[in-house]
Amino acid sequence: MAKKTKITVVGSGYVGMSLSVLLAQHNDVTVLDVDAERVGRINNKQSTVADTEIELFLAEKSLSLTATLDKQAAYKGASFIVVATPTNYDSETNRFDTSSVDFVVEDALKLNLDALVVIKSTVPVGHTKSLQEKFETDRVVFSPEFLREGQALKDNLYPSRIIVGSQCKAGAEFAGLLKQGAEKTDIETLFIKSSEAEAVKLFANTYLAMRVSFFNELDSYALARELDTKSIIDGVCLDARIGDGYNNPSFGYGGYCLPKDTKQLLANYGEVPQTLIQAVVTSNAMRKDFLADEILNKSPKVVGFYRLVVKEGGDNFRSSAVQGIMKRIKAKGIDVVVYEPALNESHFFGSKVIRDLEAFKGLTDIIIANRNADCLSDVQGKVFSRDIFGDN
Numbered sequence: 001m002a003k004k005t006k007i008t009v010v011g012s013g014y015v016g017m018s019l020s021v022l023l024a025q026h027n028d029v030t031v032l033d034v035d036a037e038r039v040g041r042i043n044n045k046q047s048t049v050a051d052t053e054i055e056l057f058l059a060e061k062s063l064s065l066t067a068t069l070d071k072q073a074a075y076k077g078a079s080f081i082v083v084a085t086p087t088n089y090d091s092e093t094n095r096f097d098t099s100s101v102d103f104v105v106e107d108a109l110k111l112n113l114d115a116l117v118v119i120k121s122t123v124p125v126g127h128t129k130s131l132q133e134k135f136e137t138d139r140v141v142f143s144p145e146f147l148r149e150g151q152a153l154k155d156n157l158y159p160s161r162i163i164v165g166s167q168c169k170a171g172a173e174f175a176g177l178l179k180q181g182a183e184k185t186d187i188e189t190l191f192i193k194s195s196e197a198e199a200v201k202l203f204a205n206t207y208l209a210m211r212v213s214f215f216n217e218l219d220s221y222a223l224a225r226e227l228d229t230k231s232i233i234d235g236v237c238l239d240a241r242i243g244d245g246y247n248n249p250s251f252g253y254g255g256y257c258l259p260k261d262t263k264q265l266l267a268n269y270g271e272v273p274q275t276l277i278q279a280v281v282t283s284n285a286m287r288k289d290f291l292a293d294e295i296l297n298k299s300p301k302v303v304g305f306y307r308l309v310v311k312e313g314g315d316n317f318r319s320s321a322v323q324g325i326m327k328r329i330k331a332k333g334i335d336v337v338v339y340e341p342a343l344n345e346s347h348f349f350g351s352k353v354i355r356d357l358e359a360f361k362g363l364t365d366i367i368i369a370n371r372n373a374d375c376l377s378d379v380q381g382k383v384f385s386r387d388i389f390g391d392n
Helices: 014-023 036-043 052-060 071-075 099-111 127-134 152-157 169-181 194-224 229-237 258-269 276-296 321-330 357-363 374-382
Strands: 006-010 028-032 065-068 080-083 116-119 140-142 162-164 189-191 302-306 335-339 351-353 366-368
Touching: 006 014, 006 071, 006 099, 014 028, 014 052, 014 152, 014 169, 028 071, 036 065, 052 152, 071 099, 080 099, 080 169, 099 116, 099 127, 116 169, 127 140, 127 194, 140 194, 152 169, 162 169, 162 194, 169 189, 194 229, 194 258, 194 276, 258 276, 276 321, 302 321, 302 357, 321 335, 321 366, 335 357, 357 374, 366 374
Parallel strands: 006 028, 006 080, 028 065, 080 116, 116 140, 162 189, 302 335, 302 366, 335 351
Antiparallel strands: none
């Protein structure tokens, strides 16, 4: 039997949890987290995030996976330390807050003198290079992830590509471990510099955001001119050069990645001339303004928001587009109620959370649903949704 590699994954969100499960199929994986509840869940074979595939693997697969709060024990003897801590965009500094990543990298290098430290958290272009220079080491590299919320493990099992910001032997070994855990074969793999790998992540997500914005603006035009959105999109997307992915209108792009990554890429431009990246960021806010006005024009007294999560099957409310609509509606003094089964609180930013779906339906004049649902079929007359194709 081949000797297992010891891997430490720092952070147990979507990225950390999915990578840990993927790698724990053939290796000894330790998850390091600062949250005792999350550590307990992992050690009880429970997922810290809503992801059907992760939950299934934890329940049915033989995984060598443990979690700890003890960084000394976590780092000791690890060949690879994967950094998967959150980097939120800070509007005051106009860049990602990389403090959690920087702290982990410094600790990892001090407590383990051999491991390759692989940053999976999204960082500004050039950040990994700055860490290499600061700590005078080549043991820190960047490797972007391309995961969807709620399908993170699936996207690791069937990756579109693997990119490692390193040409060193250890970087190739890390890519090999990702391939070993995947179910897809013949995975396109790139070994490039970390700064270029950081740019790939930001440009890829901004392109997706641009596509979402394009079809949202198409929908805004159709709404304003009383045209059928679906007919236009169908006709446009029959062009093979355009295709039909990411073409379902929404209230805007939201979630963990796209809002912050587009803003970070815009900030990275600095003095470099651009108009398109700025337009993508501006378009997302403009879409919410337009749709909020459409809702307000119906003169509702009570507006209900059906679900706040970014995607069906997920549990993330952060930066969900529907919240942007909610804020604009509430700013006009309209009474707002929320139906969100994933919320335990009685109120959400001052709005009452109603747990009984039938009561929620009866109380509202109009129901806002970023994505439609079968359970709203009996009240379709008062549902406002831009969901044309019934997918995320």
